[in-house]
Amino acid sequence: MHSDEPDLKLGGFSLWVFGRQFPEATDYWDGNWLNVRARVEAPGAGVEAKGAFVNIPELAGFVEQLEALHATLVGEAGLRCLEPNLEIAIRSGSRGHMAVKIMLTPDHMTQSHEFNFDLDQSHLGQLLDGCRSVLSRWPVRSKASA
Template identity: 40%
Template sequence: MSLDGLTFQVGALTVTVHQGRVPEGADCWDANWLEVAAEVDLPGQAWVRATGSFLMTSELAGFLTELRRMNETLTGTADLHPLEPNLRVRLKCGSTGEILTEIELTPDHLTQTHTFKLQLDQTYLPGIIRQLETILERFPVRGRPD
């Protein structure tokens, strides 16, 4: 099943969820992996894309929790730090409402490193939160690790 358009964006990063890797999985480890495409596109500067099963619903849920807290307090950090090394995202609130954003994305962590440092502001947070909520409504966290 293709779910083109089920995405979240953080600045120049777009992550599209296509499907669950094991949609009928009963085990929390199998059931929560997502097939995704992640892309950073900075026209005229850089373009990097990675695809595969390198993101879990539980990781998105943790990121969403941190983003909600950041949006309420306009302080702190929010990290998306999956088990797989293809994607890392860190947002850190600055003192004047700016959000310093660091994105690491690579299709092959053994041979490549791509790091992007961007500046956003707090007005981006509600949109990212809504996008993650939509993804997690479709792909809720299932089961618990034992």
């Protein structure tokens, strides 16, 4: 049974993680895809996508960038998924404000949805905690081979 509470939350963005796409796979390429439901809500709009479009190593890289952004409040952090369904960009602004751009689509061939939020840095800690929790439950399997 999965909680109604999202695993990750940032402004109007929520992400629920249901587990690995291929739970038995131990290799890098098949073993690191997560089945998720992502939703973005903003005044007058809501977009949701479901599937295996978040890769654990991408999420781990996002955590490293978030940690640096959270520590210095300078620069940006991005979750740039190999699959075109989801992209998150967080850029530091003035006086602790963060410009957040989220692109989410259930069908990248026929749709494009972009949301922009202005949030303060207090949201970064909660997002980092959520990402770390996901990575502790579903760590990166194996390493990419050249």
